[in-house]
Amino acid sequence: MLSTGKRKAMDFDQKARIRIERWLDHSHHHIEEYEEFARELEEAGKKEAAGRIRDMIRLTAEADQKLKEALELI
Numbered sequence: 001m002l003s004t005g006k007r008k009a010m011d012f013d014q015k016a017r018i019r020i021e022r023w024l025d026h027s028h029h030h031i032e033e034y035e036e037f038a039r040e041l042e043e044a045g046k047k048e049a050a051g052r053i054r055d056m057i058r059l060t061a062e063a064d065q066k067l068k069e070a071l072e073l074i
Contacts (some may be wrong), residue, residue, distance in 0.1 A: 012072050020071045027064050029058055 015046035034057050 016074050017071060020067050020074075024064055024067055024071075027060060027067075031060055034060070 033072070034053055038050040038053040041047075041053060
C-alpha cells in the first residue's frame with residue numbers, strides 16, 4: 001500500500017503531466033494559426049511582418065520542446 005505522501009506525489013505528477021500536455025496541445029493550435037496568418041501577411045505584401053511571425057513560430061517550437069523535456073522528467 002502506498003503511503004499518503006507517495007499518493008500525493010503521484011496525484012501531483014499526474015496533474016502536472018495533464019497540465020503540460022494541455023499546454024502543448026494548446027500551443028500546437030496556436031502555431032497552426034500563426035502559420036496561416038504569416039501566409040496571409042505574405043500574400044498581402046507584408047513580408048517582414050510575416051517573417052516576425054515565423055520567428056515567433058520557431059521560438060514557440062523551442063518553448064514546446066522545453067515543455068516536452070519537462071514532461072519526460074516528471
